[in-house]
């Protein structure tokens with residue numbers, strides 16, 4: 001079956017998901033392609049994002065949505081468990097490295113943010129055995145990039161329960177991704193020269209807090225604390241972008 005026939009069949013049946021997404025795209029058009037909204041007039045000529053964000057694929061942790069950013073604000077890489085494999089100039093197909101190279105060398109971003117999160121399925125796979133579910137081919141080898149984070153957890157809290165280990169591993173993994181960024185010589189150079197700043201964030205989707213890694217204290221502090229009840233009253237569940 002060709003891709004064309006798959007698309008045509010779904011369109012013919014007015015697939016509910018596609019209708020919903022198309023409706024959302026119309027709202028996007030009304031918001032950003034309005035004649036009085038000049039943003040896309042500017043973006044048609046190129047992008048100048050504020051930062052590179054490396055986040056997880058998880059549907060609950062969209063960096064643009066979480067930070068209420070506009071189109072063009074963030075250059076985003078998403079992968080299972082927000083990993084940054086270390087520098088490996090071996091001719092392989094390194095998607096994260098390619099995006100990092102483009103953001104740093106060509107877009108000249110001045111900030112790179114690693115955004116980890118609570119309840120990460122990728123980290124859970126690593127903590128629970130590292131090989132993924134039976135029959136999986138790619139998850140185990142991929143999350144093994146974070147093996148050093150798991151080793152740290154097992155060294156520092158060997159008797160902790162699985163949930164506490166997973167949370168700690170999610171945070172160690174943010175630190176590991178920051179360390180791995182520095183294995184790229186042109187990232188290391190830019191950081192040393194003050195042209196680039198690295199940030200480690202952790203979105204605790206259970207408490208609603210956003211934590212920031214403090215490299216001096218080597219702990220995560222709240223960047224944005226728990227949501228206030230008043231905040232919810234002001235935005236009672238209605239998506240702001242709709």
Ligand SMILES: [Zn+2]
Pocket residue numbers: 056057058080081082117119120121122123
């Ligand atoms: Zn995740």
